[in-house]
Amino acid sequence: MNQEHFDTIKNKDGFIAALDQSGGSTPKALNAYGVSEDQYSNDNEMFDLVHKMRTRIITSPSFTPDKIIGAILFEHTMNNRIEGQYTGDYLSDKGIVPFIKIDQGLADEEYGVQLMKPIPGLNNLLKQAKEQNMFGTKMRSNILSYNEKGIDDVVTQQFQVAQEIIDAGLVPIVEPEVNIHSEDKEQIEEYLNQSIKKHLDALATDDYVMLKLTIPTKANLYQELADHSQVLRVVALSGGYETDEANEILSQNDNVIASFSRALTQDLSVNQSDADFDAKLKEAVDSIYEASVVKN
Template sequence: MTQEQFDKVKNGKGFIAALDQSGGSTPKALNDYGINEDQYNSEEEMFTLVHEMRTRIITSPSFNADKILGAILFEQTMDRKVEGKYTSDYLNDKGVVPFLKVDKGLAEEENGVQLMKVIPGLDELLQRAKERNVFGTKMRSNILEANKEAIAKVVEQQFEIGKQIISAGLVPIIEPEVNINANDKAEIEDILKEEITKALDKLNDDQLVMLKLTIPTNANLYKSLIEHPNVVRVVALSGGYSRDKANELLKENDGLIASFSRALVTDLYADQSQEEFDKGLADAVDSIYDASVNKK
């Protein structure tokens, strides 16, 4: 982590692109891009195709530091190269700060939440990320019901691993996603805010985190989290909303910026000409940037 990276993430105008679909979600990401499962014969071929898709995005002139602060990468993307450079170094040279997804997926649902699976070899992965000049990490949990004890366990797990990441010299993105279709979404978010606030208040002054949260039902609910001294930035996931809907909701929340995945790449397809692809990406980038910096 460099001071230049920190200043950009903390104070820059723009959003963070999420390009971190992993093993379980890669087939769907490729299918949405126009590449069906019968077009590859192995996991290696699948990951090569998704890296080619990400390379096309990252190298596009529409993907630039004027509007994109950072990009979240899957481990294999970090370890592969773009135009002869490791992906994270290519992004740094472009002025886009690299992050790394470190979780290994979700455990089975229990008491209305999904904790993260155990993350084996995390210390080694964090060391490799530092060598690749990565700034921070991301890890996702999932909350589906307003169960206070279970939500507290989600936050506890996130911050416990977050402290391990901080000790390695990186900034963790804590991501306890609230399912957008939860019947009691607003109640879940009130509980989650309370639990995150408790966890933040226990951190030392030099223990800094980022938060990645579902856009709240009640606008500006997370204002106090955005302003918390231990929080570098709060970003929002699109969570299955369409890009237009996610942008509309994001605009209602002061200080909250996007970290969209599906909503970023919705209109990108493998069979597009380079001109069509760049235009589709530019339109997405422009609209998400506008929603991140121009509020109602």
């Protein structure tokens, strides 16, 4: 494990940029950026365009390590290059810790949740991630309604895969997302908190995870998780909230930092001049950083 990366993630003020849209979500991300589906004719062209978008973000003078401590990449981005370097190496040299998204999407809903689909070739992907100097991984599940069996199934699956990632020498970001529109959101979060705690308590003393959680309805609900000896950091997903709303809710939670995707990039456009693009990105980075600064 890279000790410098470990110390950055554990101790440094800042947030983690989520740049990990994959096959299913890439068209939506490109469309929001001003690139319509008629501008590419196959997946290779689509991924080339999204890599250009991510390259523009990562190389921007507004994408700085004084406020951004990590970035989550899609596999295609990990295996691509920025200014002649593999993306992970470019980020590391810039002082930003690289992570890789490993899940293959969500299964159909059952018991009020969507588990992760199987991840074929996981061992090879983890080996490749290690070779590409990734520090950790990210994997997402989805909780839609209150069902204790469903919530426990999500957490159990997340931690089973997390152990494989730990054994491969990487730090997993466990992401059991709670849908922000769920009528049971607060009740789900209370039970999820307990379920996660049980699995954390079962980890070995030298095994670490990160948690990526929906910003809770009850402020500071996840304080005990953030303080847990096996948790390197708790980060929050924006979950569909607009930037201002996500920042406002996040700022009410101590020791939780952002790992935003849409809220980071929502005002960026392919048609902007570099000066306008950098200015809009700086506005987003500054606002998300301020909401993420540790308050306790």
